[in-house]
Amino acid sequence: MIPETLGALLALLFLIAPGLVYTSVLELRRPPTRDSAFIEASRVALSSLAFGMASALVLGLLHVLGRIDLPDPGRWLSEGARYTAENFQQVVVAVFLQTALSCALAGATGWMATRRLRSRYRDDTVFGSVFRRYPPVDHYPWVHVRLDNDIEYWGFERMHDDRDEAGTRMIVLQGKGLQRKLPGENGRLRIGDTWDVVAIDADRIRCLEVVYISRDGKRRGATSTDEPEGRPLSAPEPT
Structure with missing residues (x-):
């Protein structure tokens, strides 16, 4: 009515x-x-x-x-x-x-x-927090992904989607330093010169590691209350 x-x-x-x-x-x-x-x-x-x-x-x-x-x-x-x-x-x-x-x-x-909740809910997914909220200023997420078939990728996160149903959640990696390692290989293969992006099914990810790298190669950890600019890290990741 x-x-x-x-x-x-x-x-x-x-x-x-x-x-x-x-x-x-x-x-x-x-x-x-x-x-x-x-x-x-x-x-x-x-x-x-x-x-x-x-x-x-x-x-x-x-x-x-x-x-x-x-x-x-x-x-x-x-x-x-x-x-x-x-x-x-x-x-x-x-x-x-x-x-x-x-x-x-x-x-x-x-x-x-909801008073028993330790903190107020943020309308962020896990990937949204890791890739958008945690990076220090002028730093970009450098991602290492290991899939369920033991294929590994390294690259800068370009975009992600993890709000939809299973089977459509994706992470896209890019960069000239894009790398891949197949099962049984001893080292990484740089594929950034021949491939522009890699789209990965997020449901197949077994392990995901992230560090934040600036344009001049400096590495930092995620921002926090104690480390608002991110914790400095040593040993730059090869790009």
Whole structure:
């Protein structure tokens, strides 16, 4: 059903706001789940209903205790628009209080449900962190990959995709220093002069090693709180 008036649209937003707050807090503080649109919509609707009922109980208790003044629900339901027009300010305040309390309960519940997490979730995959967030300034990921058939590759990471389903996750290596070592070979073969890039199926990777190299050949480790510029490393990697 599509709301036909501004009031109906605002009412719909007030109704689903607690569920949206709850799911937003969960998504910010833990890895997202790949659910269908129906399941996500159901989660928002059910959580909105639960937090709405909880806030209504709290406000009703405060009204019984004489702490706040709320509209008469019986007259509101029976008289509808006329009651709203005659008690407009009271109705607006009640709707605002109910929505604000529902959203506060939803946010607090979402935070409590994820409080055991040691750190706030970052919307990064493992490869995204290693290749984009960890490199020091002006340093580039130099990657050593060993596949499940013992073929090895060395090269600079050009791009990667590890968010899709199995079978489509890829890492692309490039550079003039691109190298390969086949099982049984004693040394690496430089293939960067004849091949531009190598696309590797990430699901076949047995081991992946990464170091960060600047244009002048200096090597550093990943950035961290203790090493914001990355730990200096010795013995430059042959490129």
